[in-house]
Amino acid sequence: MMANRSLLPAALALAALLALAPAGARCAAPAAAAPENAGPIPARDDAPFAIRRIAEFDRPWAIAFLPDGRLVLTEKAGRMFLVTQAGARTAIDGVPAAYDRGQNGLLDVAPSPGFTRDRLLYFTRVAPEDGGGALILARARLEESGGRARLRDLETLWRQRPASRGGQPGGIIAFSPDGGHLFLTVGDRMEPETAQDPDAARGKILRLNPDGSAPPDNPMAGQGGIRALTWSTGHRNPYGLAFTPDGTLWEHEMGPRGGDELNRIQPGGNYGWPEVSNGDQYSGWPIPRHATRPEFDAPSLYWTPVIAPAGLAFYRGTEFPAWQGSALIGGLRAEGLVRVVFDADGIPRQADRWPLDRRIRDVAVAPDGAAWLIEDGAGGGLLRLTAK
């Protein structure tokens, strides 16, 4: 049983590799089909959903559904809530302090795959340290009694070294569909060169066992330090990470001036930042494009001009049958919701961009198939989208 359990993720990863790269495509010349630039595709005001504003929060950052249909919601300043679908909230006590500055603060939250049994919440924050903050992955048991809720048995599973004052922490959590591994995005903290340094806890996607230990089948297993946890390299500002039901891992990240990316994540992949980008520096200084350096994994889809993607959820449910298997992506800059579809070969294409006139910070799909969004900023709404 143990052997089967540890081999399954590796088998899934291998299957994903084989599915993506028939006939050695990864080693051949640049991919035949250039990725779509979805940036110029205009928003269309024909949304198939009605929006209900359920509640308001102070700079909400992330939402996640519990098996019972309630949400866990984080606010960047450091508060966490249980929220019913009617909008009734219960503050969760015992949340450790966050370094609330710029893009740093209390970040993502994800219930354990075995939540019904173990009541564990996994969450990320940038914690105050050395005059700045360090990204920390933690878990704790959610205890509820007498209408109150609190975190117990807090465990730090991973701590970024060193701390820094800069932004772009990443911090997005995704569990593999079998629940056997936890994936975590780590942004470049505005230190771009660190994304290519294999010993820097910056610009990476990490893969951990749920107890925070290093899986023995990671690409650089046995090399110690951050290498032993690294699944992929060369990421900039990743605020979206999610698995399709069949086990393909997708990530999106914000480019600089142009070049937001949707990436299919491969074990050991290097996604090129800051050596290549489909955008340029904010100063206008050009960055070589992905197509010039085929040794780096190119995005499957990109956006120039940018949408500033935040939040990623794969749709499964009955409320929007036409969305089955689509990726839903919030847009901070785009101030809307983006839907991406995948063809038979898994190649993504932007199908819809609907304007909402709100900076969208996160996306989640409820057990009943309604789509839920949070708005960025003070007084940010919790929105429920149902079919018109």
Ligand SMILES: [Ca+2]
């Ligand atoms: Ca890239």
